[in-house]
Amino acid sequence: MSKLYEEVARLVEYSVKALLRYPLCDRCLGRLFARLGRGLDNSERGKALKTLISMVAERSGLSEGEVNALFANAGLGPCEVGATISKCYICNSTLDGLLERLAGKAIEVVGSLGAEVSRFLVSVKSGSQIEMRESEVVGILGLDTWESVRREVKRYVGKAVAKALGLTPDFRNPDIYVIVDLDRGDVSVRLTPLIVAGRYVKVGRYISQMPWIRRDGTRKYRLSLYDICYKLVEVSKGSRLVIHAAGREDADARMLGSGRPIALEVKEPRARGTALSSIKELAEPPWIYVKLERAISRSFIRLVKSSSSPKVYRVVAISREKLCSEDVARLENFFRDVVVAQRTPTRVLRRRKDIVRRRRVYRVSATLHSPYLLEALVRSDGGLYIKELVSGDGGRTTPSFSEVLGKQLEPVFLDVLKVELEL
Template structure:
């Protein structure tokens, strides 16, 4: 008798882990317990009519398998009421606000509907004590509006913007809860609070317009400390100034000794010069507008010893944190010109903006200059220095204009152009001094001069003077100076000339050592006069590109500007004065 083959054994029958096959549910007892607890909490028994709420999803369970639905589901409203949500946040997040309803009215309506179904939630807000969404900030709207109104008292204002500063963790927590329980598209806490406060301020200050951009005053609420900070935007005024006196700088010049702190040298003012164009223009305006501070933005600047004539130099004066914003231009110009007492004259004053500050500072306007200089003999060695070759390779020369970089605003001057390699410094020359100058020096100074020239340093002062005089090289014979006709021809020849200008020695301490290219647009016929002492003086006007060093164009700056008038007429040119004749802009 053969044994029948056994069917293949099921390995799960021998498993001891309990995961093979079972009819036991791990969640049966939890579901029953939750159902019973839910019925007890809601006050229902088996005989209650549940037809009205059969479609509702159950509240969040301890197993996290089901969640509380978001508003505007009635169960979501019920959960928001139960956790202590205020009426404003109920209206903000409930998703039931009608067109003609406010947030508070919508929240009251939602709460009434929830309490009608669940009377035991009537005092939920009082029991919790703090709204989990706004932390009762909406209860402080009137306080914040009063703070803003008090801070603005006494200020002239037409456009106001309200902002708020929240702690980062509070914003993140509110954002998570709003997206978890609130209706889709609900307003964030920050924007809602700002709107409530803005409306309250508008009700208190009816003549103020609430804006979202370009405000005159920005009121920033700090919700942590319940304080308000004001950011009062500046008032900008455009105009032109004519500087009629020399020795007046354009902007305030801090004292070199105390760096603006005030000392005996500056008599406690902190200023190197007693006044400036900025002070003469801004001080009367600050008094008119009640501003705290000022800033001056000019279309370029002239040297302290240069007058600015013609139509004047365009400028924008910025008056910071003013109490008043309306300016009578005629009255303001009268106040400025009267206080200046002939030092400067302001014209064309009008309201401006921050954008115009950028335009004024970035405009590379052509300028006309009037210059007068005196001629004196020039040696061949000095002339050779004025005409010495300059390194004008492409890598070493800055040129104005050219192709703009895409995506970048062209700035005024040469900031965006490539830097240059500094030219080699000339070898120091042996000083040529006369006997009278040596006699006026102290013996210690004569000893130093003798050491510099490898001369003996022994003997008396007279011995040192004789030794230095005898060792000094003889002065070279001067070159023949150009006549009037040649001078006129040289000045006319400057029209259209491209100058190569290395940073002048007088400004090398504060500007990059670069070689710049500037063009002379046109020149006028020169006025050549022979003075009573027999010296010749020349005066002419030239129009050139912005940033041209005009004094250096005349005297050559030791060969750092080429070509120069001094090199072309073979004479030393000592500049007597320079005036800005006109600025060809606006």
């Protein structure tokens, strides 16, 4: 029992210290001890503490002036003629009403949005005046039992929204953020992006990943992957599309096999459920096909964009000099687990930083179709410029097919056959 008495005495001691120094409403006092007690609202905690203090204050050894100050700061009524009850130092005695108004606004804003949402999360902007004064009080008193006003607001507004609209709180993948501004007493919302994992196969050549617009405003290529995928924006009633891909092939290269992994990100989707249930594939037959697999979180984007997983390429090259079977054998024997150093290719220097990249070529399998025409299958790290692996790019890529054979080769056609990245 002695431990219980000690804890009660400590609780009363800190409550009295707080109220002797600051006028506090029930809710702000209770929040200072939010980690104590189960199933209690902060206003209930504060009211209980004030009731207990009022019962023992006049027998506590405090001076008459201290008792009067304690009662005034606790809002328990003046103890002498002329005494006044001060407003709460932290919230200016506005928090109870503010919570009700914020909850009502949140319900109204989310309900009137007309968006397909089922999961939500409440966020409170930091740096409000209430939060700053609260931090001052906690710091001076040295408390370790408090919770922030932001946390209380999140809980209060979140419970109200969930009950009124039937939405589910989700701390990891919400469909919508309810954003509370305490200083302005306002609520806004932000729809989270719809992110869908998929793969695309590009059977045609001269199809870019993004629209390629020339300086005169005309398009360099008639079709792009972006054009095909934009239908997802239209169906989901979003505002913008961002494509995240595990690398990108040149516009004149094909993407075959099982396709290249991508994540399609639609900003501000108002009909995400409709889009997910109605669209499984996007296509522009017979040139390009996009298979949509599932909705995913933003962490998948980081996986896709940071991946340097191996890829398998097929390249057809032409030689200025005659080739023979010995040349084929030389390529296959040399390019076995070899590191290739590549300076940024000349053809992309104007838009890429001039640096040296090192990528590994795991194997090469070559076939001679004529004395001047060579086909090679190359398995290498992602990010290797295959065209320059063939030509050498004037010595900027080493070793290269041309360097190893001592004959100048130039790429004619390039296909990506496999991206070794599992979704």
